[in-house]
Each structure stands twice: as structure tokens, then as C-alpha cells.
Amino acid sequence: MEKLEIHFFHGFLGEPSDWNSTINELTLHQGVEVHTHSLLDLYRSLDSDRSLQAAANKVQKDLLTSESTKKIVVGYSLGGRLLLHLQDQSFDKLLLLGSHPGLKESREQRLIKEAGWVEKGQQLSQQEWLAEWNRQDVFASDRSRPRRQFTDADFNDYIEILQAWSVARQEDFRKKLQSVGNKIFWACGEDDTKYRALSEEMKEFLPKDHVWLVPGAGHGILFDQPQDVARMVEKVATYDR
Numbered sequence: 001m002e003k004l005e006i007h008f009f010h011g012f013l014g015e016p017s018d019w020n021s022t023i024n025e026l027t028l029h030q031g032v033e034v035h036t037h038s039l040l041d042l043y044r045s046l047d048s049d050r051s052l053q054a055a056a057n058k059v060q061k062d063l064l065t066s067e068s069t070k071k072i073v074v075g076y077s078l079g080g081r082l083l084l085h086l087q088d089q090s091f092d093k094l095l096l097l098g099s100h101p102g103l104k105e106s107r108e109q110r111l112i113k114e115a116g117w118v119e120k121g122q123q124l125s126q127q128e129w130l131a132e133w134n135r136q137d138v139f140a141s142d143r144s145r146p147r148r149q150f151t152d153a154d155f156n157d158y159i160e161i162l163q164a165w166s167v168a169r170q171e172d173f174r175k176k177l178q179s180v181g182n183k184i185f186w187a188c189g190e191d192d193t194k195y196r197a198l199s200e201e202m203k204e205f206l207p208k209d210h211v212w213l214v215p216g217a218g219h220g221i222l223f224d225q226p227q228d229v230a231r232m233v234e235k236v237a238t239y240d241r
Helices: 016-025 039-045 052-065 078-083 107-123 126-134 152-164 174-179 193-202 226-237
Strands: 004-009 032-037 070-076 093-097 184-189 211-214
Touching (some): 004 016, 004 226, 016 032, 052 078, 078 093, 093 226, 107 152, 184 226
Parallel strands (some): 004 032, 093 184, 184 211
């Protein structure tokens, strides 16, 4: 019997339990192992090099040592950007939700913007900072935003991750997507204006039937429509081409 592993990577400020609603909707059972991963734990496990590529190298090593015959890897937002750094031999299919392929320009402006968030993290209380973070335009169409409460150590590490794993520090992966597009699937919420435009652009690099829009969802696609996300995971897991 084929042994299938499905690995889930959450987004910035997230936690492995963010995937619980999606996992509970899965109808794949026999021969399936489900793994959820913590970005905080991954970041803390790194040595002096704490870049996205170093984190991806660690994930890749674990995937390659697995004895599973098939590996589906799913990433949301920052988790998806992390997975873009994997070499394609380490997975069978990749499903990226609300992810970014990399900036073409304006990297310096992005780093300045994130430095501003770091400064606010030193000036505001944690809850004030989180409230302001959630008021960003990218989340305006979300139906549901999870409430977060961190220890000081966790919050401080996420502030570090905001800088170390910035989209401004990753390369533009559009050409890579084109070269291994048959293994990659891309999705975002239909009401996620910014990422919907990126998804439309991805149709230039991926097969058109690998790019999906989910109705009734904003950027927080896994919170707004976990059942639809589960159906996408199942479709990717049983995709033959």
C-alpha cells in the first residue's frame, strides 16, 4: 500500500493548530500520515544561519529521510514562502496558499516597512501591536482572524522572524515555478485582492488548472474556508499528472 504523508506549515504569527479545522475535514485516512510543523520551533532549531533557505534545508533533510512513498507539502503565507526554497526532489506535490513568489523590486522599501513594525514592537504592548497588525489592508476581507496570545519569548522570536524571513530577503521564484510547475499548486481567497493578482500572474508560470481561487475567503483562507482547503489538499494528493 502506498504510504502518503501530508505536511502542513502555518503562516506568520501562526501555530500548528491553525490546521486543525482543515485536517478534521480530510476524508483521506488509510495509509495517510499527517504532520503539522511549528515555524517557531524550526527557527529556534537553526544555528548562526537563520535564513529562510537554511530553514528550508532543514525541512528538506527531514523530508528526504522519510520512508514515505508520497509526500504532499502544504504551506500558508510565510509557510508557503518557506516551501518555495525546497528542492523539488524532496516532495511529490506542493500546495501554496496565500503565498508570495518573491518581490521583483522595492526590496529596500519593504525592509524599511518591516523595521517600522519592529520599532512598534518595542513601543506598543503585545495586544496593541497585534491589533494594529490585523488592521492591515491585506486582512480586510478575512471572515475570521484567530486571536493570538504569545509569551514574551515567542513574540520576540516572531519579531526576529519578521526581519530574518522577510519577502525582501528571498529571491524571486517565478522561474523556478515555471521549471517544476507540474508539481506545484497555488491558491488564494477570491476576496484577497493583493494575492488574487499574484495568483493571476502565476498562471503564466504554472498550468492553469493548478491555480485556484476559493470563494468566500480573504487572505486567511485556511480560517475562512477550511473545508475548501481540505478538498484542495485531497485533490493534490490524488493528482496523477
